[in-house]
Amino acid sequence: MKIFIIFLIFSTNLFSKFTFEELDLLRTYSDVDAKSIIQSGTSFCNNYFKKNFSSTELNYQNSFSCKFSKKRNRFYVYMLAIDKRDSNSLKEFCSDILSTWPDIYEHVDKKSLKFQKKDYLSGFYIENFFYDKVIDFSDNFDDDQRIISNEINNFILKNRDNFSNNNKENNLLIEKEIRKINKIYKKIISGTKTDLDILIDQILTDIVRYKIFVNDIVNFKSYSCNWMPGKNSVPYVKREKFSEFENI
DSSP states (O other): OHHHHHHHHTOTTTTTTOOHHHHHHHHHHHOTTOOOHHHHHHHHHHHHHHHHOOGGGSSSSOOOEEEEETTTTEEEEEEEEEEEOSSSOHHHHHHHHHTTOHHHHHHHOTTTOOOSOOGGGGGGOGGGBSSSSBOOOOSOHHHHHHHHHHHHHHHHHHTGGGOOSOHHHHHHHHHHHHHHHHHHHHHHHHTOOOHHHHHHHHHHHHHEEEEEEEEETTTTEEEEEEEOTTTOSSOEEEEOOHHHHHTO
16 A cells, blocks of 8 residues: 555656645555644744744734645735735735745745745655754754754653663664654755655645735725735735635
8 A cells, every 4th residue: 555655646647736635645544643744834834934033023013924725725824914004006015015025025026036945835845854843954064963963862852751671672763763864964965856845846836825914094995915936026916804814
């Protein structure tokens, strides 16, 4: 069964037709403990914005949040409840906000041609995870070896209750984790893309959307500005309340 699932996942005929939901389901057939790509990606994205941006440091009320919609098969990176009090166009207003977020702006602006992986989407690349976190390597051998050593020590500490009196079994468990983190290290440093990485790239290109919700105080109306990666930095504007989006 495991060999069949692996073949099915990477069949060239089906390669571009998978959704994350289907991919998660197929992976559980081969590994019941497989980490959900949807949950991992969404959680990491939200933690990224919470960790790296504080609303108290911004000139507006909110940083971005992240949400996967099973109904629409979309992954939204969105900002909500921004008040617009002037008479300038909504498109200009939203573009000005987006331009203060370089990573996101470069992802939507077709002129920038910078479509490399975005840090806030790193959680989807589960093969880069070691013990529920993405490891950042520096390409400095000594520093990276210290990172690896620290992560292994953290793994031992957090899993000490799982070790037995059998030192041979304990050593095998630790060696397995060392091989795992070294594999991640070599992949990241070399810039290698696995088949799963390529598939995830394709899915994300199709489903990622950016939104900014705007309360037009002058006209007492609510709108959203919307972008697709690599299409145009000028938003598509539509009448939309956050409450309408919240339940999709």
